[in-house]
Every structure is written in structure tokens, then in C-alpha cells.
Amino acid sequence: MHGFISQTKTLCCAAAVFAAIVLSGCMSTNPVCSPSSYTGDAAVCCPPTADDTAGVRDASDAFYAALNQMFLGNIAPMDAVWSHEADVSQLGPMGGRIAGWDAVDQEWRLVASLKLGGKVVAKNMQVVAGPCMGYTVTEEVGENMAADGKPVKVYFRATNIFRKEKDAWKMVHHHTDLSEGLIEATGERQ
Template structure:
């Protein structure tokens, strides 16, 4: 079982997004509950569950006990490629991000600020907006859990690190993420990325 020890919602988080910045954190401070993030989290959870159910119904085995080891290894390399691309994007370089994504019309991006983009053209616009900010810093995946089928893989992990847009106030990044990859030809391409902080749950 994947360990879920994300920080308490009472800890410092990141600022609510503006209409332009609906991507990764810019400056740390306490925020209130974000209904857009909660709706996006529910949507992506339902999508992942639906994909898994559909794959089982069509014979695509996602069980960890019978996971295809070759595909799982390739998917882990694809995960590494995405986070390498993410960190390049923080420096303003979009080339690696363009390479790791599928350019299909059905890809989706649900950013940690509530952004919801569908289709590669819209997803690319969001990454371009974030790249222009040159946030700096670095983010890494931890607690990676891979469910790999023959052509679809669902990956869940936490994202930790910081962005450095403001040198005197670096923004801590502590999110949980769902990444979905599809095998296109010989390559595993990202078709969905969803990152969110934990929605506030009353005690």
C-alpha cells in the first residue's frame, strides 16, 4: 500500500491562483479551502477509477501481482521524464514538456490551482503560461505507485520540492498527483496530469 502522509491542511501552503497562474505554487502562505481544487480532485479520481474499470472489463490487467514488469519499468522512466520536463519548464524551457506529452485531442491537465484544460493545444497553453513565469526551483516525485496495463498506465505519487520565483520567499511544493500514460508506438506518452493539495476535511 502506498504511504499517504501528506502534510496537514493547517500547515503553510501556497497562494490562491489568479486567472493567469493556475499552475504550480508561487509564494507560500496560508490559504482557505479551494472548491475548484476539490472538484478537480473528484473529477480526476473518478477518471482514474473509470479507466481502471474499463481496462479490467476489456482484459487490461492493472493488478500489481500480475503487472507487466517491462511496461512498469518503461512507465517509471516516463514518470522520470515528466518530472525532468517539469523542472525544465520551471526554468522556462518547454522542449522536454512537449516531448513527453501525447499531442492528442483527449489529453487533460488539471493544475494544482484549479486549472482544467482539455486537448493538447489547451494543455500546451497552460505550460507556456507557467514557463513564462520562470518559477525556478525543483519538484520531485516520491511514494510512486504504478499500475501498468498493456497500453495504459495510471501512476499516483506525491510531489515535493519548492519553486523559487521570489528568492526571499521560496514556495514550498507538497502535492499529490495522478499521472496517466498511454503507449503510442514504442513510447509511453502522458495523457493526463492532475496535481492537488489535500482538500480541507473537517475533524
């Protein structure tokens, strides 16, 4: 039994170290840790640079510009901001969980075909970045148009996750609150 417990502790510790390295985006086997910039209580391995934070913010801005173009029926900017890998996902305002680039792309194309019009902006954004991964927590505020041409107010809390791919930040996950107003306006629910 003692050997099993020791082995289990070793595996758990190894898994925790692996997860910390992968999730922080640091590929070094001996990551250098520094005090957290928030409270100083936690250690942050591979601390972000100003370029990492700016890169994630720029990628987020590009996503919201692409979102507004998509509302007009233009899908090309949305294709450009997303990673095209199988591990991307979306939990959008119509509900459901969409996984994999092909499914996410299909969903964005469907929304683009609705030509909802309007505009959504990100407000009160918090950006957290590392060398290879980053995320934003924000509020999406604006309006779209229902099929009858009436405006539908939009207010969601949103989390967006980005990954650096070939020196460019790409979206890998988008998650918003559900919107009964948009579901009713479009007749779509997943």
C-alpha cells in the same frame, strides 16, 4: 417490459465488457484473465509485463525531469513527454480543468514563461501498468520561487496517466492538489 429488461441487461453487460477491454488496454475479444497480484480476489485481464511497469515509471521520471526544466523556462522536454492528442487533460495546482493538447500546451508554455525555478521530485510513487495504459500515484515535493524571489514550498498529491503511443509511453493526464501558495505567488488562478 420483460424484453426491455432483458435488452437493458444485455446492453449493460456489453458496455461493461467493452469498458473492461478498453480500459485494460487489451484489444483481444477473449481476454485472458489471471488473479490480481494484490489480493487474488479480482481478475486482471491482460496482466502487465515488467516492461510495461518500467515503461510507465520511466515516462513518469521523464515527466518530472521535464517539469524541472520547464521551471527554468525550457519547454521542449515537456512537449516530448506529453501525447499531442485532443483527449489529454490537466487539473493542475492553479485550479481549473484544461482539456486538449493545444490548451495543455498553452498552459505549460505560460508556466515556463514564469521561470519559477526550484525543483519538484516524485516521492512514494505507486505504479500501475497495463499493455497500453498506466498510471502513477505520487507525492510531488519541492519548492518554486515567487515573483519576489522567495521560495514557495510545494507538496501535492498527484495522479499521472500514461498511454502507449507508437511504442512510447506518453502522458495523457496530470492531476494535482490546488496550491494557494503558488496561486498567490504567481497571481494565476484558473
